[in-house]
Amino acid sequence: MKKVSFFLVTLFVFISCNKEDGVYVPVSINLDLPENFPELAYDLDNNPITEAGFELGKALFYEGKLSSNNAIACAFCHEQASAFTHHGHNLSHGVDGAIGLRNTPPIQNLAYQTSFMWDGAATHLDFQPIIPITSELEMNETLSNVILKLEADSDYQEKFDRAFDDGKVNTENMLKALSQFMVMMISSNSKYDKYVRGEEDVILTTIESDGLNNFKNKCSVCHATDLFTDQSFKNNGLPINPTLNDTGRYGVLENPDDMYKFKVPSLRNVEVTGPYMHDGRFYSLEAVLDFYEAGIVDNGNVDELLLKVDGTYGISLTDYEKESIISFLKTLTDNEFLEDERFSEY
Amino acid sequence: MIICVNLKKNKTKFKLYKMKLLKNIFTLLLTVLIMSCSSSDDNVEDLTGQTGDVILKFDNGVGDQDFIFETTYSKSNNESFKLTNLKYIISNIEFTDSEGNTFMYPSEDNVFIVDEEDANAAGEIWITLNDVNAADYVSVTFGVGIDQDRFALGADGQGDFLELASEKGMMWSWATGYKFVRFDGTYSNTTLEDEALNVHMGSVGTSLDNYREITLELPNSVIVREDTSPEIHIKADLEKVWDGITTATFEEGYNQVHTSETQTPVIANNVINMFEVHHVHND
Numbered sequence: 001m002k003k004v005s006f007f008l009v010t011l012f013v014f015i016s017c018n019k020e021d022g023v024y025v026p027v028s029i030n031l032d033l034p035e036n037f038p039e040l041a042y043d044l045d046n047n048p049i050t051e052a053g054f055e056l057g058k059a060l061f062y063e064g065k066l067s068s069n070n071a072i073a074c075a076f077c078h079e080q081a082s083a084f085t086h087h088g089h090n091l092s093h094g095v096d097g098a099i100g101l102r103n104t105p106p107i108q109n110l111a112y113q114t115s116f117m118w119d120g121a122a123t124h125l126d127f128q129p130i131i132p133i134t135s136e137l138e139m140n141e142t143l144s145n146v147i148l149k150l151e152a153d154s155d156y157q158e159k160f161d162r163a164f165d166d167g168k169v170n171t172e173n174m175l176k177a178l179s180q181f182m183v184m185m186i187s188s189n190s191k192y193d194k195y196v197r198g199e200e201d202v203i204l205t206t207i208e209s210d211g212l213n214n215f216k217n218k219c220s221v222c223h224a225t226d227l228f229t230d231q232s233f234k235n236n237g238l239p240i241n242p243t244l245n246d247t248g249r250y251g252v253l254e255n256p257d258d259m260y261k262f263k264v265p266s267l268r269n270v271e272v273t274g275p276y277m278h279d280g281r282f283y284s285l286e287a288v289l290d291f292y293e294a295g296i297v298d299n300g301n302v303d304e305l306l307l308k309v310d311g312t313y314g315i316s317l318t319d320y321e322k323e324s325i326i327s328f329l330k331t332l333t334d335n336e337f338l339e340d341e342r343f344s345e346y
Numbered sequence: 347m348i349i350c351v352n353l354k355k356n357k358t359k360f361k362l363y364k365m366k367l368l369k370n371i372f373t374l375l376l377t378v379l380i381m382s383c384s385s386s387d388d389n390v391e392d393l394t395g396q397t398g399d400v401i402l403k404f405d406n407g408v409g410d411q412d413f414i415f416e417t418t419y420s421k422s423n424n425e426s427f428k429l430t431n432l433k434y435i436i437s438n439i440e441f442t443d444s445e446g447n448t449f450m451y452p453s454e455d456n457v458f459i460v461d462e463e464d465a466n467a468a469g470e471i472w473i474t475l476n477d478v479n480a481a482d483y484v485s486v487t488f489g490v491g492i493d494q495d496r497f498a499l500g501a502d503g504q505g506d507f508l509e510l511a512s513e514k515g516m517m518w519s520w521a522t523g524y525k526f527v528r529f530d531g532t533y534s535n536t537t538l539e540d541e542a543l544n545v546h547m548g549s550v551g552t553s554l555d556n557y558r559e560i561t562l563e564l565p566n567s568v569i570v571r572e573d574t575s576p577e578i579h580i581k582a583d584l585e586k587v588w589d590g591i592t593t594a595t596f597e598e599g600y601n602q603v604h605t606s607e608t609q610t611p612v613i614a615n616n617v618i619n620m621f622e623v624h625h626v627h628n629d
Contacts, residue, residue, distance in 0.1 A: 046502035115551065121521030123551030126500030134512070134519035143512040171508035175501035252521060253550055254606040 022161030027051040031111075034188035036196050036226045042111040042125055042183055049180045052162035057181025059159060060174060062345045065149045066129075067139035069095045074132065074178075075345060077104040081338055083187070083269035084108065090280025094138040101137065101244060103280035105265065106273050108187040108337065114231050118262045118278045119249045125182060126175045143171050150174070187268050187337035195331070196226070204331060211328025214321045221305055222264045228332070233261040234303045237296030237313050241279055248278065259301045271333045285329060289322040396480035398570040401577040402439070402473040404460045405624070406432060409585045412469050413462065418534075422589050425596050427543055429531035432462035432584075433516060434617065435491050435524060438559065439475065441483040441568070449479045454503045457492070459514050470579075482567040486578060489559040490618050491526030491548055498552075521605075524548045526556060527617055529587070533596040543596065545587075545603040547610040556610050558618035569628045577627040583620045590616030 029049045033040065047053075060066065061074045077092045077100075078084035084107035086092050092100035102118050116122040122131060132138040133146065150156040151169045161167040163177055192212075194202040204212060215223075224230040233249040240260070249261035262278045276282040282291060296306060296313040306313045317325075337343075406413040413432065420426045437457040440450045450456070460471045501508065511517045516525045526548040532540040549556045568576045587594075592612045594600035603609045 043498070043500075046499050117521075120551070121518075123523075123553075124497065124500045126502070127523075130508075130512070130517065131519060131521065134517075136519075144509045147509060168505075170506050171512075172501045172504045172506070175508070179500065252605060253553060254604070 022158035022167070024162060024165050024167060025052065026165075029054055029184065031184065032186070034186065034193065034197075034226075036193060037109070037112060037188065038225050038227065040111050041114045042179070044183070047126070047176045047179055047183075049183060050163065052159070053164070053177050053180040054184055056156075056159045056163040057177035057179070058343070059156075060178055061181055065153075066133055066141060066146050067095050068141045068145075070149075071095070072139050074129070077132075077138075078107050080340075080343055080345075081272065082106075083273050083338060084185070085273045087272075088275070090275050092138065094135070095140045098137045098140070100135070101246060102278050103275065106269060107182060107185055108268055109227055109266065110185065111183040112227055115263065119252050120233060120263055121252050126179050129175060129178050147171060147174070181343075185337075185343055187334040189336040190268070190332045190334040192328075192331040193226070193334070205327070207324050207327045208331050209328075210320075211324035211326070212331075214317075214325050215328050218315050218317065218321070219325070223267050228267040229264045231264065233258065233263055234305075235260040235299065235301045236262075236292075237299060237302040237306055238277060238281070238291075239295075239297045240299055241281070244279060246278065257301070260299055261301075267329060268332050269334055269338065271330045272338065285326045286322065289317060289325060293317040293322070393480040393571075396572050397477040398480055398572050399575045400441070400475045400478045400568060400570055401575060402436075402475070402486075403470040403577055403579045404436070404473070404582060405468075405470050405579060406462055406465075406582045406584060407469075409583065413584060414469075415462065419584070421585065422593055423535070423595050423597070425533055425535045425588075427531055427533040427588075427596070429529055429543075431515070431528055431530035433514060433525075434460050434527040435511070435516060436460055436473065436488050437492060437496070438487070438489045439473075440487040441478065441481070441570075442485045442487065442561075443481045444484050444567070447481065449481065449483075451475055451478070453496075454505060457496070457507055459510060459516055461514060478570050480570050480572065482569050483564065484567055485561050485563050486568075486623070487559060487561040489557055490614070491557040492524045493557045494549070494552065494555055497523075497549065518546070518548075521550070523550060527587075527613065529584075533601055535597055538597065541596070541601060543601045545600075545613060547603050547605070547613055550605050554605070554607055554610065556614040558614050560618045560621060562621060562623045564623055564626050566626050566628070568626050574629055576629065579624045579626070581622050581624045583622070586620035587613065587616050590619055592616060 027050055029051055031044070031049065064070045064073045066073060072095050077086040079087055081087070086104035090103055092102065092104040094100055105118065110116065110125055114123070116125065116128040117131065122128040130143065133141050133143065147169060157169060160169045160173055164173045191202055194200050195204055222230055222232065222234060247259055249258035250256070252258070270285065274283060276288050282288045292315045294314060296302065298313060302313050306315065308314055308316065408419040411419065415430060416428050418426050418428045435457065438450070439456055440448055442448045458473050460473070462471065465471050511524055516528060517523070518525065525546045527545060529543065529545040531543045533543045534540055547556060562580070564578065568578060570576060588600065592615065594612055594616065600609060603613055
C-alpha cells in the first residue's frame, strides 16, 4: 500500500477542545491509494477530506430527510452488504412506492470514475447526488427544501460547523460532504487484489487462475484495468425491453451512435451486486455469461467487439470457461469493504 | 496579455517615482498635489484602493418590441412564438479599461440568473456588482452559461448558486448540469397551432461545451468611483435566438432543444450574439 497524504492541514486551531461546540477543526484523512489502481479522477484539492466532513457525509448518506417523504435515504437503494446496491431489486425504488428506470449501481471506487450513472449523465461526483435527490422516481425532493430541513436541525448545524470553515448549511457543503464520504469508499482488498499485489502470500486456485486468463482473453478489453471498466459506453446487444425502451447514452447527447449504450460497469464485488445489467434482467452471473455466449441480438448498433468472424454477435465461451470466469469474478469480492465499519450506518 | 502586464509594470514604476518625489516635497505641497489628483485630470487621478458599484440592466426584447410574457412574436418561415419562461445564466463578468487593464468580478460571486420573472415594471433585470475597482471602463465581457473550469470545481465555490439554479429550474434533474438558457412556451405556423416550445440547453459534462463569451464595447466609458453607481443598459434581442447567425426553424426540430450535439451549439451561438449595450448612465 502506498500511502499518499493528499493535503496537510497544519493549522491546528487550539480551540480544538471545543470540538463538540461545532468549531471547524480540519483534521485531514489520508486516502490510501491502492498501487494496482489507475490515477484518481477526483480532484481532492477542491474538496480535501476531513474527519468532520466525512462524518457529515456519512450522516447525510443515511439521512431520510434528503427525500420528500423523509424516509428514503441514499442508503435505501445503496446497501453496504451488497456493495451499496439495492439487493435483489432489478430496478431501484423511490418515495411512495415509485419504481425507478434502472438498476442501482454500486458505490465503490467512485473517485476513479470519470462519469456516473448508467448513461454517464453525471460527470462530476459532487453533482451526482442531485440526480437521485431531485428525481421524482427516487427521492423526489428539491435541493432548497433539503437545505431547509437540515438548517432546522441543530445537530446538522453543528456538523456543518465542524466540517466546513464557513459552517454554512448549503448545497455546496452538503455535496462536498457526500463526496468526501464517497471518495473514501475504495474497495481494493479482495483476494484478487492481494494476489496481484503479492500480499499475504495469497495465491489463486487452479480454476480461479484459469478464470483470470479466460477473463483477460474474453472480457478485459471493456472490463479493463483493476477497476474492471474502461469507463466507455457500449451497446452489448441486449434485447430491447419494450416496457422501458431505455435508449441509454443516447438520452444524454441525442447522438444516434449512442443508441442503447450503457456504461461498462466495474466488476468489483460483482458476486454480491446482482441482479445484473442496467435493468437488472439477469439474476445470476451464469445468466450473464450465457447471454454473452448466445443471447446477443442485433439491435442495429451492437459494439463490433462482439462481432464474431462468422458474422454473428457473441463471445465464444465453453462451459469450463464460463465456470472458471465466475470463479475468478468471485475473487473480486472484498469483504473488508463490505463490512468496513467506517461506512456502516451503525 | 503581455501588453497588460507591461502597462501594469509601468504604472507601478510611475507610482514609485511619484512617491519618491513626494517624499522630498514639503507637506503643504503634498496636500496641494493630492487635491489636484482628485480633480478631473485622469492622468494623475490615483484610484488605487477605490471601488464602486456597477449595475448591469438586462432588458429582453424581440426585434423592435419589448418582451412580454404570453405575447405572440413572429419570426422567419411564417412561424411565431410566445413564452412563459425566459431565463439565462450570465457569468464571468469582466471589465476592460482603455489601457487594456481588466477587472474580473470575484469568481465565486460571478454567476447570475437573468429571469424575466424578476424584471421590474420597465422589464429590466438588474445585476448589481459591488466593489468593482475604480476605473474608466470601455468594454464589458461576459459569458452565457457555466464554463468548463467552473464546472470542474464541482460543488467547490458554488455556495448557494446550486440551490438558486435548482429553484429557478436551471438545473437538469435527469443529469447533472446547468441549463444555460431556458425558453418555454408554444409556437405556431401556417399549419400548426400552439405546439410545445422548450429550449433547455447547456453543456453536457465535458463532452459538449456550449459556454460562450462575448465582449461588448461601451458607447461611452463606465466611470466607476466610490461615489457613483453607473448603469449599463444591455438589450437582449430574442429574435436572434432563432433568426441570428443561423436560422433555426421550430418545425424542423428547434422547438425542442435539449442536449443535441447539432442543435445546442446553434442556439448557443445565436444567444451569445443577441446582446448589445444600448447605453451607459454615469450619474
